[in-house]
């Protein structure tokens with residue numbers, strides 16, 4: 001085998017592609033990940049930050065999905081002990097809600113039962129007075145009581161980067177800001193010749209893969225059509241697999257004292273208030289997008305921002321007097337389904353088109369299950385053996401704490417975590433984007449480190465700072481303008 005030969009070339013550096021690379025690399029397979037942008041620029045850094053079974057999937061009768069995700073909740077949190085923690089969630093019940101106390105109690109009992117041996121603290125029901133004592137900020141008008149249960153909260157972007165580091169530590173090659181430019185079969189070897197170009201320097205790299213894996217999330221339909229068009233010229237476009245859906249979150253200063261909240265919105269949808277890094281993440285929405293999403297559809301809309309601000313103020317009245325400090329959106333790679341988009345299946349699917357395997361659907365919590373399924377399918381095709389390993393006892397390489405030494409932090413992230421811009425450092429390698437100044441001061445301190453490490457001149461460094469500051473300014477302006485007309 002020469003140094004360009006791979007068992008797998010994985011397209012997409014979100015949690016799905018990185019999870020697959022990790023399983024393959026740990027089995028000793030040569031594997032390359034090609035990510036066109038930074039790692040986790042898609043949905044994997046825009047989640048509700050929960051490792052969870054998904055209480056609301058119980059309403060859809062998806063018990064096996066919930067059981068599997070509950071078991072993964074514990075396994076993944078053991079892999080990432082400093083990037084995840086248990087959080088007690090409160091579900092307030094009020095007059096007129098579509099779910100009453102008996103239904104909630106039954107749901108939480110089932111949730112505990114499905115968790116089985118992996119259960120954390122069991123649920124309890126509280127009356128209105130107890131609920132008020134536990135979370136004094138919750139609206140008291142119409143409050144009948146609450147249910148309390150435990151789930152895990154995680155740092156989505158940093159956990160995925162830790163998965164990438166583990167894959168790399170086991171030999172995976174991870175190339176970011178590298179775009180696929182060509183793919184063709186080589187009949188003499190049975191391999192697929194994959195060519196990609198780095199976005200900055202324009203270098204072309206070639207890898208010869210036995211299988212190509214499409215793990216490009218909400219862009220998977222387009223990637224599948226493009227790669228098949230290259231590998232099988234003249235073939236007609238495959239039918240779409242996805243019905244992507246944008247979800248938006250607002251970030252507030254901490255709105256609750258100790259708990260996360262799960263609330264039934266006025267329109268019957270579920271909203272979360274998730275305590276994370278001293279802030280409250282308020283989400284989420286479900287807005288169907290095209291497949292692939294148009295560039296403009298990646299950004300949260302004014303309607304979603306107003307909707308979330310209204311919903312959170314309905315449940316936590318103090319939020320009406322507070323201003324969100326940030327907003328973010330991401331696109332779920334949901335399977336095409338006949339149901340409404342909010343009810344579309346979170347299960348995953350693997351589709352085989354000769355040497356191209358496409359993986360779609362799923363959720364962050366079950367990334368190990370998806371990775372193991374994909375690698376098992378690839379092993380069957382390649383007639384390779386994968387020895388199943390319980391990896392839960394071997395934690396991922398954890399990042400250093402998010403301390404005040406910005407320069408040392410930047411050195412580490414550039415050296416070990418593929419960071420190449422201020423946005424990578426502030427938004428996807430740390431919680432600095434949640435600081436009061438949105439990471440502006442940290443960015444100014446880290447820019448010279450980037451410049452020195454990446455060989456930038458003074459004007460390139462200044463451009464980088466300007467670009468970062470402009471993106472923060474635009475986001476804040478959008479929040480101000482939207483909420484001024486609330």
Ligand SMILES: Cc1cc2nc3c(=O)[nH]c(=O)nc-3n(C[C@H](O)[C@H](O)[C@H](O)COP(=O)(O)OP(=O)(O)OC[C@H]3O[C@@H](n4cnc5c(N)ncnc54)[C@H](O)[C@@H]3O)c2cc1C
Pocket residue numbers: 011012013014015016017034035036037038039040041042043044045046047048049050051052178179180215216217218219223245246247248283284329330331332333361362363364365366
């Ligand atoms: C609002 C929201 C909230 C969510 N909350 C939760 C939650 O709390 N818990 C949970 O378990 N799940 C949650 N999810 C679901 C979870 O985020 C996704 O299922 C998961 O992150 C999908 O990961 P992915 O790697 O498949 O896709 P992505 O993370 O989108 O990654 C795809 C990657 O492919 C890259 N790419 C695209 N095209 C190409 C190409 N041609 N070549 C190379 N690279 C390419 C993109 O740049 C991107 O980095 C949430 C999702 C959203 C949107």
